[in-house]
Amino acid sequence: MKTRRLAELGLLAAVALIMFVIEMRIPNPFPIPGIKLGLANIVTVYAVFRYRPYETAMIVAVRVILGAVFGGNPSALLYSACGAVCCLLGMLLLRKILPEKQIWLCSIIGAMFHNCGQIAAAIAVMRTVSVAAYLPLLLVSGSLAGLFTGLTAQFLLKRIHPSS
Amino acid sequence: MTKQAKIIAAAAAAVFLIAVILSVYILRKTPENRIEIVQDGKLLYTFNLNTAENQSIRIPAADGGYNSVVIEDGTVRVETADCPDQTCVRMGTLKSEHLPLVCLPHKLIVRFAEEGAA
Incomplete structure (x- = not known):
């Protein structure tokens, strides 16, 4: 891999992590586990459309693992990783x-997939299907958050690569 | 929009609408009075909210943390917990049979008993 490419990926992972940390400081008005804005996914969506699949996977892996470290909530790692x-x-x-x-x-569909992954992990960890009741709530909030992050990524692509 | 994009958009809209309807259904209040406190798949306590005395139960978690569950005047809630996200505390009192109080870090669930169960 070219050094330039590697530096770009590192930069994107750092940006995603910064957004993740900033988002933790925003109070969440919905007291339901798993509901969040997912600002860091702006970077993921951007990378999906501009980088190769394995490069995007690397950015996401770094962000998820370091996010759990900085978030001080390692038990959330499993849910976020599955999602x-x-x-x-x-x-x-x-x-x-x-x-x-x-x-x-x-981005919306991605968010829905993310919610399904989260719930699947929760069912596996808690050994009860009753947490599946959260899925509709997560899907509603997830699609709205996904729409927001998706539109942001779309505007971002237009500004960064005006020619295409 | 291409034809495929339209199909995907329609599918996403359908899932969204179904989720909204299910959410409304799930958030309804329940007439059930019996509750269960479950940790890591094991049933720890059962109470009948109509008859249970006001009390506070400290439930230790596998990682050394705890949740303090309070039963008060026919309601149940998680009063304090030393988990990092505090979501279970902010969920307030248990209202719906479909929406248990959940503390993911401590694998704790407070829920209404299922129909016909002990």
């Missing part, structure tokens, strides 16, 4: 059929 893997797989598949004009749509 992130599902989200990434879903978005990488959609990337193939969706043009760059529909990044917001890709």
Whole structure:
């Protein structure tokens, strides 16, 4: 891998991590586990459309692991990792059929996949399916948050690469 | 929009609508009075909120932390916990049978008993 490419990936991972840490400082108005804005996913969505799949996976892996370290909540790692893997797989598949004009749509579906992954991890860890009741709530908030991060990534791409 | 994008958008909208309807259903208040406190898949306590005395139960977690569950005038809530996210505390009192109080870091669930269960 070229040094320049590596530096770019490192920069993107750092940006994602900074957004993750800033987001922790924003009080969450919804007292339901798993609901959050997911600002760091702006970087993920951007990377899905601009970098190769394995490069995006590297950024996400670094962000999820270091996010758990900085967040001081290692037990959240499993949930976020499961969600992130599902989200990434879903978005990488959609990337193939969706043009760059529909990044917001890709992001929404990605968020839904993320919620399904989170709940699957929660069911596995808590050994009860009753937590699945959270899925509809997470899906509603997740799609809205996904729309927001997706639109942000779309505007970002337009500004960073005005020619395309 | 391409045809595929339209199909995906329609599917996303359908999932969203179903989720909204289910959310409304899930957030309804329940007439059930019996509650269960479950940790890591094991049933620790059962109470009937109508008859249970006001009390505070300290539940230790596997990682050395704890949750303090309070039963008060027919309601139950997690009063304090030393988990980092405090979501279980901020969820307030248990209201819906479909939406248990959950502390993910301590694998603790406070929920209404299922229909017909002891």
